[in-house]
Amino acid sequence: MTQNKNKDSCQxxxxxxxxxxxxxxxxxxxxxxxxxxxxxxxxxxxxHCPDGNVVKMGYDFQELLSHLRRE
Structure with a gap:
């Protein structure tokens, strides 16, 4: 993944x-x-910053939905 950085943002x-x-x-x-x-x-x-690397969060999409339904 490439990064396009300037002094105010990382994207x-x-x-x-x-x-x-x-x-x-x-x-x-x-x-x-x-x-x-x-x-x-x-x-x-x-x-978003500082390094912009994608990381695995430790749960799957179904677990995310279950968690959001409880809130």
């Missing part, structure tokens, strides 16, 4: 080609699903 040029954005956690971090492997139900997070 990926191609995050949308690798992942589907399904929401955000209230800030500039985004929740993602793998756009290429449909059997991968893991939820990923893209921290």
């Amino acid at each position: 990926s040029d191609d995050i949308g080609s690798e992942y589907v954005v399904i929401g955000d956690n209230g800030g500039k971090d985004y929740w993602l699903l793998n756009a290429h492997d449909y059997s991968d139900a893991n939820v990923y997070e893209w921290p």
Whole structure:
């Protein structure tokens, strides 16, 4: 994944080609699903800054939905 950085922001040029954005956690971090492997139900997070690397969150999409329904 390439990064397009300037002094005020960090953003990926191609995050949308690798992942589907399904929401955000209230800030500039985004929740993602793998756009290429449909059997991968893991939820990923893209921290907007400082390094911009996508990380696995430790639960899958169904667990995320269950958690959100309880709130």
